[in-house]
Amino acid sequence: MFDFSKDLIILCGPNNTGKTYAAYSIYGIYSLAQNNRRRKPIKGRTLQTFEEDGSISLNIEDFFNEVKKQFIKEYxxxxxxxxxxxxxxxxxxxKDSQISIQIEDKDIINDIYTKGFKNQIKLGxxxxxxxxxxxxxxxxxxITIQEGPQHSVFKSLGAELVYDTLIELFSQSIFNHVYITPAERSAINIFSRELSVRRNAIIDELLELREKKSEIDPLKKVQRYPLPIxxxxxxxxxxxxxxxxxSDFEFLANRLEEYVLKGKIKVSKEGDLQFTPNKGKVKNLNIHLTASIVKSLSNLVFYFRHLAKKGDFIIIDEPELNLHPDNQRIIARFLGEIVNNGFKVMISTHSDYIIRELNNMIMLHSGGDxxxxxxSKYEYKDYQLLDYNRVGSxxxxxxxxxxxxxxxxGFEVSTIDEEINKLNRTSEDIYFSLFD
Incomplete structure (x- = not known):
């Protein structure tokens, strides 16, 4: 079970224990709401009054309690x-998969009133x-309805529109807009064009098979990769x-470029990512010619510069990918800054450097004056520090x-600590047995 009231969620553990499956599943849950792929529940009893009378004073919390169980079940x-x-x-x-979703009612209702809602719903x-x-x-x-034989139809439709609006409000308050950077991000940045060409070829094949009324299902070729990819x-x-x-968060993109990439990311006229190092004669390097760190982080730079919105849920699989230990510590501090700017973040990590740095940020926040x-001594910033109450691991x-x-x-990850201690003991035994 995962507690999504936390603003920073950390997944740890050995390889092949299901971290990526969990991260992808969570992305899928949020994406399902984001793209309205779910079925809508049946209209609640409360709105029958609206359908009959044309007006109603609706207590949102009561309505939510009325449809909550069915809303969750359908989801x-x-x-x-x-x-x-x-x-x-x-x-x-x-075939044997199961999921259970639990929702804190008061948080949802408060969020709806904080964000507000449309003043009018119109149908032409x-x-x-x-x-x-x-x-x-x-x-x-x-306030406006077409008179005539279709009057009752539009009244019923009005109730449905109000219902859909409320359900969408619930859904948006429960499930933030989600963005993911999978561990395959470096390859995606390099080979996206080639993969796009391949997909177009499959679509051509699909159309050809449809004309021939073939029983072969080429759609399985189109969906060769998981949704995050x-x-x-x-x-x-x-x-x-x-x-x-x-985006209002371009300053976070600039921060990554200044402190980690040491250069600027841009998009060419052809729509390709390019990189210009701060120190160097070469400009506008195509992404496949850049260092692995640039390939790994360029999509995050692009996201914060162009796509990011406050309240987004960002999932980063292995933020330490291709990073030297010094940059892993910088990324850990950057994660704290993201959280403190109103984002929800989930990471999957094997990095002791990131975990220890996150613990430093938690302790410094807890330390008060x-x-x-x-x-000041270790050059942290207040906007990087983490309240442990907002962190789950x-x-x-x-x-x-x-x-x-x-x-x-902070927190301890036993599987990492055990390996570090084992390595230290082994190194000491080898050294003192051979050279002391």
């Missing part, structure tokens, strides 16, 4: 059916519904258009995961 069922597409695997692979000139926020309730009233490929293929968008001198072992204890001194 869980939709996700299980979505798993084969999520992982690009055969249906039989997930035939139907207009006015929504007004009142203390602890929502007033819904049909497919979505990352889609972004990589559309950089030219996406760069027209501007006594920590000020240490913060999970240790994966074969076929299970356990929540790790989090305190003002």
């Amino acid at each position: 869980e069922d939709s996700f299980i059916k979505f798993l084969p597409s999520l992982f690009a695997a055969d249906d039989s692979f997930f 000139s035939n139907l207009t519904i006015q929504l007004e926020k009142a203390p602890e309730s929502l007033i819904c009233e049909i 497919r979505d990352s490929l889609a972004i990589a293929e559309d950089l030219g258009n996406l760069q027209k968008e501007k 006594k920590a000020k001198e240490l913060i 999970y240790l994966f072992k074969t076929n299970k995961n356990v929540s790790l204890e989090m305190s003002e001194t």
Whole structure:
């Protein structure tokens, strides 16, 4: 079980224990809501009054409690059916899969009132519904409706539109917009064009087989990769258009370029990623000619410069990928800065450097006034420090995961500590046996 009330979630553990499956599944859960792939529950009893009278003062919390159980059940069922597409695997692979979603009601209701909602719902000139926020309730009233034989039809449709709006509000409040950087990101940045050409060839094959009415299913070739990789490929293929968008978090992209990449990322006229090092005569290097660190982090730079929105849920598989220990520590501090700028973050890591640095940031936050001198001495920033109450960590072992204890001194990952201690003992034994 994962607690998504935390702002930083850390997945740890040996290889082949399910961390990537967990990260992909969580991405799928949020993506399901983000792309409206789920089925919608049946209309609640409360809105029958609206359908009959054309107006209602609706207590959102009461309505949510009325539809909550069914909303969750429909979502869980939709996700299980979505798993084969999520992982690009055969249906039989997930025949025994289960999921359980639990929701804290008050957080959802408070979030809806904080974010607000549309003032009007319109269906052309035939139907207009006015929504007004009142203390602890929502007033819904049909203010325009087409007269005539279809009057009752539009009244019923109005109830459905109000219902869909409320369900969408619940969904958006429960499931943040999600973005993932999979461990395959370096290859995606290099080979996205080639993979796109291959996919177009498969589509041509699909059309040809349809004309021949073949029983072969070429769609299985199209969905060869799990959804996180497919979505990352889609972004990589559309950089030219996406760069027209501007994010309020470009300063985070600049931070990565300045302190880690030591250069600037840009998108060429052809829609390809390019890199210009701060020190060097060569400019606008194509991404396949750059260092592995640039290939690994360029998509994150692009995300913060063009796509990021406050409240996004960012999943980073192995943030330490291709990074020297000094840069792993910088990335750990950067994770703290992301969290403190209103993002929710999940990482999967094997890095002792990242874990120890995160623990340093937790201890310095917990230290109060006594920590000020240490913060200055070791060049930390207040906006990097982490409140341990906002951090959750999970240790994966074969076929299970356990929540790790989090305190003002951070957390311990036994599997990593054991290997470090074993290596230290082995090195000491070898040295003193041979050279002392």
